[in-house]
Amino acid sequence: MAMEPFLSIFQTFIFPGFLFFIGLAFFFEWLDRKFYADMQSRVGPLYTGPRGILQPIADFIKLMIKEDLTPKYADKKIFNSVPVIMCALMLTAITLMPVMGNAGIISFSGDIVLAITAMTFFCILVFLAGFSSVSRYSAIGAERAVLQLLGFEIPLMLSIVGVCIASGSVEIAGIVSWQGSNLWNIAGPQLLGFIIFLVAAQAELERIPFDIPEAEQEIVAGWVTEYSGRKLAIIRLSRNLELVFISALAVALYLGGPYGPLVAGAEAFLLPLYFVLKMFLVLAVLVTVRAVFARVRIDQMVSFAWRYLIPLSLLQILITVLWRAL
Numbered sequence: 001m002a003m004e005p006f007l008s009i010f011q012t013f014i015f016p017g018f019l020f021f022i023g024l025a026f027f028f029e030w031l032d033r034k035f036y037a038d039m040q041s042r043v044g045p046l047y048t049g050p051r052g053i054l055q056p057i058a059d060f061i062k063l064m065i066k067e068d069l070t071p072k073y074a075d076k077k078i079f080n081s082v083p084v085i086m087c088a089l090m091l092t093a094i095t096l097m098p099v100m101g102n103a104g105i106i107s108f109s110g111d112i113v114l115a116i117t118a119m120t121f122f123c124i125l126v127f128l129a130g131f132s133s134v135s136r137y138s139a140i141g142a143e144r145a146v147l148q149l150l151g152f153e154i155p156l157m158l159s160i161v162g163v164c165i166a167s168g169s170v171e172i173a174g175i176v177s178w179q180g181s182n183l184w185n186i187a188g189p190q191l192l193g194f195i196i197f198l199v200a201a202q203a204e205l206e207r208i209p210f211d212i213p214e215a216e217q218e219i220v221a222g223w224v225t226e227y228s229g230r231k232l233a234i235i236r237l238s239r240n241l242e243l244v245f246i247s248a249l250a251v252a253l254y255l256g257g258p259y260g261p262l263v264a265g266a267e268a269f270l271l272p273l274y275f276v277l278k279m280f281l282v283l284a285v286l287v288t289v290r291a292v293f294a295r296v297r298i299d300q301m302v303s304f305a306w307r308y309l310i311p312l313s314l315l316q317i318l319i320t321v322l323w324r325a326l
Contacts, residue, residue: 012105016272021241021244024276025241025243026056028240029240029243030055032283032286033055034051034052035287035291039287039291059236060233063232063236064233066229068228071133071134071135074132074133074226075134078131079129082125082129083230083231083234086122086238089121089238092118093118093119093245094241094248096111096115098173098252098257099248099271101271102173102177103173104172104173107171109170110170110171111172116156116160118245122238123145123146123148123153126213126223127143127146128142129142130142130145130213130224133223135225137219137220138224141213141221141222141223142213144213144222145206145223147302148301151301151304152200152204152301155305155309156196156201158196159316160193160197160253162317163175165320165321166178166320166324167179172252172253175253175257184255186254188323189319189320190316193313193320196313198282198286201246203305207289208290208293209290209296209301210301211295212296212298244279246282247282247286251279257275258271258274260274
């Protein structure tokens with residue numbers, strides 16, 4: 001009993017808590033850049049650490065010690081607080097991820113709603129960051145982010161609704177547990193939902209072909225144009241944490257969470273290993289999409305979402321209801 005508080009602190013801050021996911025975020029950034037470079041016959045990170053594996057950490061440290069500027073006419077309270085809130089939001093959201101079993105560090109009935117809300121709030125923070133900068137480029141990027149949100153948010157939520165109906169639970173632990181005793185969701189009627197989820201996740205992460213709010217060839221860096229130094233470093237870390245969070249959420253909802261072939265006595269090692277390996281698989285799909293496609297216009301993105309993704313999401317829910325009834 002005396003060890004329980006220390007165990008709780010260890011799980012929250014070390015493993016599978018904040019430090020573990022921050023380290024994983026840097027590692028995911030390196031993998032993302034390496035995979036992307038390989039698919040385009042480039043080198044990618046190379047010199048900092050073995051095969052450049054320490055480059056994301058070096059970039060973070062470099063930004064942290066650079067001059068931190070705030071535009072003269074910016075709304076300083078919002079402008080300065082948004083990066084911190086972004087990071088805190090993602091660190092809170094990842095505590096829901098079931099790395100070592102059915103449930104994460106935080107688990108309660110309806111926690112899937114909190115996971116969806118965290119992604120929505122992140123997009124709202126993107127808008128606030130651009131709007132508070134009082135820059136024409138940032139303002140355009142913020143407007144694009146909101147318009148993009150109207151396109152991908154509905155199919156993203158509908159794809160998750162299908163998973164909840166199939167498993168009969170609105171709790172991440174219940175969804176993972178259901179897959180542990182049945183087929184993984186990707187092997188059933190939720191395959192279509194998994195595809196829709198990944199497309200919507202690509203837009204949530206503002207990655208090609210949906211990097212419209214940050215289109216550097218058009219609006220410099222979009223909503224992040226005026227950020228520099230420590231604030232930019234924290235924003236980049238928050239983006240990496242969001243990539244880890246969405247990859248982990250896809251694993252929990254569709255790929256059976258941490259479950260796989262187990263050996264008696266090795267569960268504590270194998271469960272996190274399976275979970276992280278499945279996250280790498282999701283990342284590989286996201287990187288492939290990023291490398292294969294070119295950026296679309298904001299009107300094309302919203303039109304694609306409303307004409308195709310939303311009807312397909314509704315069809316997937318209908319198929320799930322019929323499948324569960326039969």
